Amino acid sequence: MRNKADHTAAIRGERRAAVVVNTKSRRGRRSYAEVLRLMRAHDFRLTGVHPVTEPARLREVVSRALADGPDLLVVGGGDGTLSSSVKYVAGLDVALGVLPLGTTNNFARSLGLPLDLAGAIGVFREGKVADIDLGMCGDRPFANLASFGVSVEVAGTVRPWVKRLLGRAAYPLTAITVLPGHRPFRAYITVDGRRHELLTHQLNIANGRFHGGWQIARDVSIDNRQLVAYQLGSGKRLRLLGETLVRATTGRWRSLAGGPFVTGQEMVLETDPPLAADIDGEVRLRTPLVLKTIPNGVRVMVPQSFVDR
Incomplete structure (x- = not known):
């Protein structure tokens, strides 16, 4: 796994990102097109675009997005979608980019992210890679x-x-x-x-x-x-x-x-x-x-x- 500085440099330089959006979330459906527009406006090279219309298939969709080898996996949805996505990227050499599209957006707030789309996507371009703790409850x-x-x-x-x-x-x-x-x-x-x-x-x-x-x-x-x-x-x-x-x-x-x-x-x-x-x-x-x-x-x-x- 790359160190955090090298990983940050890759994301901000190469801008290789995959996008996964839960279009069943509170704001996901109406925000989907705007997410793609803003990502392209920030010159991100999208390795794949993956709307999630059936939340039960999230793992399958995330696996498909990761198969293209992005440096950044951008996930948009509520706390349930984001928390599930965390499980699938834990320990991998990919950074999770969070788009807060839910009701309470607890995970995004814990990271200090802006809660508007433009602000959150701006973090992908100007922010940094960090390693945060993961909780375990049983398995x-x-x-x-x-x-x-x-x-x-x-x-x-x-x-x-x-x-x-x-x-x-x-x-x-x-x-x-x-x-x-x-x-x-x-x-x-x-x-x-x-x-x-x-x-x-x-x-x-x-x-x-x-x-x-x-x-x-x-x-x-x-x-x-x-x-x-x-x-x-x-x-x-x-x-x-x-x-x-x-x-x-x-x-x-x-x-x-x-x-x-x-x-x-x-x-x-x-x-x-x-x-x-x-x-x-x-x-x-x-x-x-x-x-x-x-x-x-x-x-x-x-x-x-x-x-x-």
Whole structure:
């Protein structure tokens, strides 16, 4: 694999890029033609152009795009599309270029990317290659977040038209409707030999800096070799309701030093009762689980201001 400086020089000099856009995402279909226009306006040589009309075929499409040997794989879509794409480029000598075309765009926000098309594509031309951490939940890689509790029900309940209408507020507002029928659970998190116990309706374990479009805490990073576990509210519904409303209306953020956070490079999670895990939008595994970070697990294109550790 090339070093980051050589890889950056190749992208900015040769400009060999493949483009994959999920045209089923919130903005993907209407933005597709503009993505291609802007890429060509920035003099990128497109090795392939791949619209994704069936998200279940994303892996096949990404594999086809990578077969042409681009230095940069540009992927446009929501967090689910981008997180899945991360899995397919992890450890490869190709940089992921992120086009934020979803509702909350947590991954793009964690990288400090502009959320408009022109700004994001400008980063491909003027930015740099960085290696960021990749999370692992059991045998499933994740870019941003593994969550447990009421959010799993929310993910299966929130309607596409609500996301289109309300944007990132759709998730906390849907949670308010789900919460009255949800029962709290007990979670046990073991980090470095220390066991933490809590009673809650919602537990999140984050690799990235953002959740629901809002920053988790000011000192969280997607490149610090640490996972961050935190609960929303507690076992009391009213407290979680209040926390959800504050987050939905203000996007309040706080420091890790001042909140109920557990950090570590590896965590063992047990819950009573066993719970399903929502891993970057995909509900696949159940507790107990081991979660950990893979330092510098995936290569991405980021702004020059991004702090690459």
